[in-house]
Amino acid sequence: MKYFLLVLSCYFALAFGEDYAANIHFIVYKDNVPFNLSDTASGNPIEEGLCSADDQLAVVVYGWIESCSTGWMVDLISNLTEYRGGCIICMDYGYYAEKPYITYPIILTQFMGIRDVLHQEMEDLRTFGFSPSKTYMFGMSFGAQLVLQSAELLTNKIKEVDVCDPAGPGFVATPDPRQAAENVQCVHTSVDLGTLDRRCHQDWNMGHCGLYQDAAKPTLRDTGNHATCPIFYNSAFRNDFKAIPMPLECLLPQALDILDFLTLTPCNNYPTGFKMGYMQRDKQGVCGSKGGNLYAKTTANYPYN
Ligand SMILES: *[C@@H]1O[C@H](CO)[C@@H](O)[C@H](O)[C@H]1NC(C)=O
Numbered sequence: 001m002k003y004f005l006l007v008l009s010c011y012f013a014l015a016f017g018e019d020y021a022a023n024i025h026f027i028v029y030k031d032n033v034p035f036n037l038s039d040t041a042s043g044n045p046i047e048e049g050l051c052s053a054d055d056q057l058a059v060v061v062y063g064w065i066e067s068c069s070t071g072w073m074v075d076l077i078s079n080l081t082e083y084r085g086g087c088i089i090c091m092d093y094g095y096y097a098e099k100p101y102i103t104y105p106i107i108l109t110q111f112m113g114i115r116d117v118l119h120q121e122m123e124d125l126r127t128f129g130f131s132p133s134k135t136y137m138f139g140m141s142f143g144a145q146l147v148l149q150s151a152e153l154l155t156n157k158i159k160e161v162d163v164c165d166p167a168g169p170g171f172v173a174t175p176d177p178r179q180a181a182e183n184v185q186c187v188h189t190s191v192d193l194g195t196l197d198r199r200c201h202q203d204w205n206m207g208h209c210g211l212y213q214d215a216a217k218p219t220l221r222d223t224g225n226h227a228t229c230p231i232f233y234n235s236a237f238r239n240d241f242k243a244i245p246m247p248l249e250c251l252l253p254q255a256l257d258i259l260d261f262l263t264l265t266p267c268n269n270y271p272t273g274f275k276m277g278y279m280q281r282d283k284q285g286v287c288g289s290k291g292g293n294l295y296a297k298t299t300a301n302y303p304y305n
Pocket residue numbers: 025027036037038039068092
């Protein structure tokens with residue numbers, strides 16, 4: 001018992017003494033070249049001449065075991081640079097995300113600490129002058145949960161959030177994702193690592209009902225269905241993943257068992273040619289205020305549409 005209490009108190013000392021802000025860094029990308037805000041005196045990208053206050057702002061967050069240099073993140077930053085411009089910032093929480101001994105159950109215990117740093121940085125960026133109505137955030141997996149749950153705490157709601165396969169394991173009874181921004185688009189690709197929640201303004205069920213992807217062959221990339229999400233999202237900058245009617249296979253008992261189809265609100269009245277991803281502008285209001293489910297075909301090979 002004594003030993004148990006000692007371990008417990010050590011754990012709490014560690015958890016509560018942890019200086020999350022000191023271990024998390026924000027990297028500004030100017031023409032794809034990184035500038036680490038932690039290495040600047042002010043931490044303010046406007047004051048440092050890296051961005052201007054009337055810029056559009058993009059803040060992107062990777063998942064567990066990834067980094068700002070992960071392949072899809074480099075591609076995403078390059079696509080945002082090309083198609084959006086403005087100020088592009090990646091959150092570097094490698095101190096928590098990349099260490100080999102930081103297993104998934106451990107990083108889950110750090111979630112709120114990391115989320116609060118992201119939340120504070122977003123408040124700071126607004127104070128520096130960036131407008132919430134020109135702000136976009138993107139997150140993948142654990143990073144998707146960080147984005148959704150930090151954005152919904154903001155004093156001023158931001159314009160848009162796109163997330164890729166928000167992490168499922170460890171995230172039960174999460175807040176309403178639609179509170180995170182004026183428009184929240186969630187792209188779903190996996191049954192095991194992604195959430196089965198479908199409560200965003202637009203929930204894209206990619207490939208096989210958002211549960212499985214043909215692109216997730218072991219020969220292609222090294223990971224499964226979950227990892228295809230940001231690859232599809234990047235491809236969608238140039239290639240269209242258009243909305244299709246709900247595939248019949250989504251009504252198969254297997255899919256019915258996994259997804260709660262009673263809560264799968266269909267999105268019927270989307271405009272012709274409505275497509276998944278950043279390049280579909282003016283998403284707000286499509287599928288209605290309660291949101292709805294959309295479906296898009298995916299294939300095994302690039303461009304996957
Ligand atoms: C940013 O700077 C901090 C402090 O100098 C450093 O610990 C961190 O690794 C840097 N991150 C990147 C991605 O350069």
